Amino acid sequence: MLTGPNVILVLKVAVASVTVLLLASFVALWRGNYRLHGRINLVFFALTAATLAGFEGLIRVLRPELFDYIDQNDEIRQALNIHLCFAVPSALLMPVMLYTGLTRRRALHLRLAYLFGALWTGTFLTGVFFLPHTP
Numbered sequence: 001m002l003t004g005p006n007v008i009l010v011l012k013v014a015v016a017s018v019t020v021l022l023l024a025s026f027v028a029l030w031r032g033n034y035r036l037h038g039r040i041n042l043v044f045f046a047l048t049a050a051t052l053a054g055f056e057g058l059i060r061v062l063r064p065e066l067f068d069y070i071d072q073n074d075e076i077r078q079a080l081n082i083h084l085c086f087a088v089p090s091a092l093l094m095p096v097m098l099y100t101g102l103t104r105r106r107a108l109h110l111r112l113a114y115l116f117g118a119l120w121t122g123t124f125l126t127g128v129f130f131l132p133h134t135p
């Protein structure tokens with residue numbers, strides 16, 4: 001039951017679900033409701049950070065062998081490396097987005113928003129379409 005491909009599948013569903021929240025926060029922004037945008041993204045941040053922490057705990061501490069099969073397959077390893085080029089910077093940028101949003105540094109928040117949007121799109125596409133969730 002707890003296999004590497006199953007963990008990937010759960011993560012794909014999680015990423016797709018929080019992406020719905022991110023899109024909802026854009027709709028709020030487009031309608032001029034900055035407060036709602038901030039509230040939704042607070043939830044987006046909390047859920048994504050909690051999932052990431054649980055995932056890292058699982059594959060680094062509890063069950064480090066789960067992803068051994070990835071290191072044994074060059075093609076999947078390469079796909080994961082490409083995915084991480086997007087996923088790691090977007091995870092690092094998330095608290096910065098939260099901080100610049102909450103402290104109303106609008107110019108910086110907006111400039112970083114383009115970068116975050118591109119990185120999140122890359123994370124989503126490479127995660128959902130490059131990484132195999134079947135054994």
Ligand code: HEM
Nearest residue numbers: 034035037038041045094097098101102104106113116117
């Ligand atoms: C990626 C595209 C994004 C755009 C275009 C965007 C745009 C904006 C704008 C225009 C504001 C209003 C700033 C002001 O009042 O001066 C705002 C506020 C805010 N944003 Fe974003 N944002 C984006 C992503 C994010 C993300 C990813 C997060 C969190 C992880 C976030 C968190 C916030 C918060 C907490 C506020 C404060 C809301 C409030 O005033 O109550 N934003 N954003």
